Amino acid sequence: MTTERSANDEPVGARSPAQRALGHSALGLLGLFCVFPIYWLYATSLRAPGDVYQLSVLPWPLSTGNYADALGKIDLAGMLLNTAIVAVLSALGQLLIALLAAYAFAAWSFPFQRLLHLMFVGTWLVPFQATMLPNYVLLARLGLLETLAGVIIPTLCSALGVLLLREHLKNFPKELLDAARMDGRSSWSSLWTVVVPSLRPVLAALGILLVITAWNEYFWPAMVLQRSNAVVQLGLRSFLGTEGNEWGPLMATAGLTCLPVFALYLVLQRHIVNAFVRSGLK
Amino acid sequence: MTGTFVEVPSPSAAGTEAAPAARRSAWSRVRRIAPPYLYLAPAVALLVLWTYQPLAQTAYLSVHSWNLVPTSPMREVGFANYVRLLTTPELGESVLRTFVVIAGMLPFTVLIPTVVGLLTRHVRGRAAAVYRGLVFAPMLVAPVAGAAVWQWLLDPTAGVVNRLLGTELNWINTTGTAQLVIIVITGWHLVGFAALVVSAGLTGINPDYAAAAQVDGASRGQITRWVTLPLLSPTLAFLVLMTVLLSAQWTFPLIDTLTQGGPVGSTTNVYYLLWEYGFRSHDAGLAAAAGIVFFLGFIVLAALLASLADRLSHHDD
16 A cells, blocks of 8 residues: 555565565466456456457447347256255255364364374375266165265265364364363253354355355266256356357356356455465365 | 263273173263264265275276176176276376376466465555455366366467467367366466465464574575575475375366367376276276276375475474
8 A cells, every 4th residue: 555664564674666566566467367267258248249259358338148148048047056056055064064073073082083084184095086986886876866966965074174174173272162061061062052153254164165166066966967967067068068169158157157156255255265275274 | 971071081991980880881981982973973974985985896896897887797807907907008198198287287386376475475455355366266267167268268260369369279179289278277277276375374484584584694585595485395395285186186177178188188187087988988997997096196196295295394393
């Protein structure tokens, strides 16, 4: 904002305006590279169907023709609803199951604790593709292929969620749990009345992260729903495959696919960035 | 009777209870010991059902011949699948391509984020928030939507890239550029996230070290080289490990939607090969053998990297 900064603000060496400009231009370039494709996606989708090939930076005149076109071609509304169901149920399930597991790790010490913890860490080393065949066969046996339940159920244990929540709970003051026990509360009621309220920001952040991941998931739904295109990612793919792409409707579909995630992000920006960065540092 | 919540005493102490109340004490022992396992049960059960049991199943399948049709018999073939896998020329090429992808990703996940992080340590306030929002945005874009918009940007005749460069290259369907395209799009997805991780790492470094070095007469460049970067190395090691373990996985949706492994196999990495074995050729044995080989390869790579990171890292203790 201002060029004057206090000595506290600049602990090591004063930065000249030139250096500050260098910092801004590095970030500016990176930001441009990151955001231009997204801008172009929406710019193209909002051009009039005849203007799609225009190079003007601002789409004008604005038109919703491409959106109408896309909505007429595929059942986008149904797909969005299906995807939302999958994302929300999957995230809620993962959150609950991870919370219980992380609570066990944090509140007790018990035999095989390390081994069980390693089981969660070890999933990092199992490439998804190494287990996909048996999983596919198991789903087929359970009769869950081509169903939304088949997409949701195998995702319900999030090792990342368990490890992240465990990390947060490790710093949870044990005295509070002890106090709850003195009050005669069971571990189950302590979980909901003592632990969960204090974890609320973390749970919210993780929940949003899980919703976004589930919303954007491609591989697993593509395996389970081979005959139908019940979720938006697959609907988008069916659009992509056609010869002679219709760029306008395609961009409109892609734009609508991303819109809920962007909206979530804009509303809850700070939480999400924290969640991503912290989970990244795990 | 709520059980020993928080700390479980050692089992031997519990075992020395008086004999007359043996049955009751056994029951109370169970009540005392059971809770953590009960809380863990759903997660562990799912983990076993959907990760570890399938992994064992994959190992089993890898020594059998099966075409994925439930009614057709599974024949035991010993290590024939592994022999077949290791003698196919495609495998070596796809492994090499996987390494190319990983090497191509490192500038996006380590180099650029570090440079940007160092240059922008002192950008603060609203500007920083705006930049953070911008670089983070691609992470939110679904891979398929990313594939769609990049296909449009790279379109041979009408795409922005060709029209700005004045070329008519078919980027996605040319052997020489297809792999580059996959790398750049994956890099675009991840660079903002990596930049955030690096800046979080930089924020976590205690400024006292740099201040002390400055008092000792070190220049800014020297401080960066000998103080900041070593302290940042755990973060960088984490990013390298993540890139190695996940690059091939991140590229999968892009390959599947944009190139299907082509042209002429030029973007087929190990994951895509595995997918083709299993779901295109319906060769379950071969796909399983490949899965097991990659799993073992991962363990070796991860162990190597972890020990390397341990040796190179300077922890801020």
